[in-house]
Amino acid sequence: MTNIVITGCSTGIGFATAKYLQRRGLKVYATVRDERYLNALRSNGLENAMKLDVTKPEEISTVIANILEEDGKIDVWFNNAGYGQPGAIEDIQTYILKEQFDVNVFGLHECTRQLIPIMREQGFGKIIQHSSVLGLVSLKARGAYNASKYAIEGLTDTLRLELKGTNIYPVLLNTGPITSNFRRTAMKKLKENIDIKNSVFKDEYEKSLSAKKSDVPFNEDAISVAEVVFGIILAKRPKPRYYITKATYILGYLKRVLSTTQLDKILFKI
Secondary structure, eight states, rough: EEEEEEEESSSHHHHHHHHHHHTTTTTEEEESSSSGHHHHHHHHHOOOOEETTTOHHHHHHHHHHHHHHHOOOOOEEEEOOOOOOOOGGGGGGHHHHHHHHIIIIIIIHHHHHHHHHHHHHHHOEEEEOOOGGGGGOOOOTTTHHHHHHHHHHHHHHHHHHTTTTTTTEEEEEEEEOOSHHHHHHHHHHHHHHOGGGGGHHHHHHHHHHHHGGGGGGGBOOOOOHHHHHHHHHHOOOOOOOOEEHHHHHHHHHHHHOOOOHHHHHTTTOO
């Protein structure tokens, strides 16, 4: 039976993907940072739920060791854990940027780094890296998140070259707006970590805080990601990159055909 490990399964994309793949006969190891979510996962049929904080290398090692003891292999690993920290560059203190990278980049890297020797030894594997449309283009007041996703792009593009011919496939997912708790968490981080009242961007921040989910164009349900992940698992040789949502296709295309100045004029309005 094919198995998959998914990080960040408490809600949203991770949770929806775990349930979807479970229904299709895969052995799913759904992991969460907060162990309070474990009972909810197990009550939804995800009996192999595990605690995993990707910022703690020892927890990654323990999860990997437990799965290898159970199955003797890891077929697919989906690095899905992450969050968005809004805020203009000048409003983001350096320690906040470090926290963003700890989860989105360094946690992803540590999982990947520990996995590669195992997949080399077993002779196969797929590592799915959750990037974003904001790993292709940048939006204002998203600097920390933009930078973290650009970093994932660079790491994964390099890894693909280093693993050529090994039967180990690193795959990038460039998702656009997806229904999840992502925005709610981002708005919480905005209020917690940004001095909104004293920022020159105060009006823009307040507008973001009052916006409704329905204001986001081209939004899709989390099942869109789950379906793509399932396709990657089935593929003998998956593509190096998958676009998800119309927003990603549109902005990815504009990135290729427009000059930087032309693209900036469009992105400034979003």
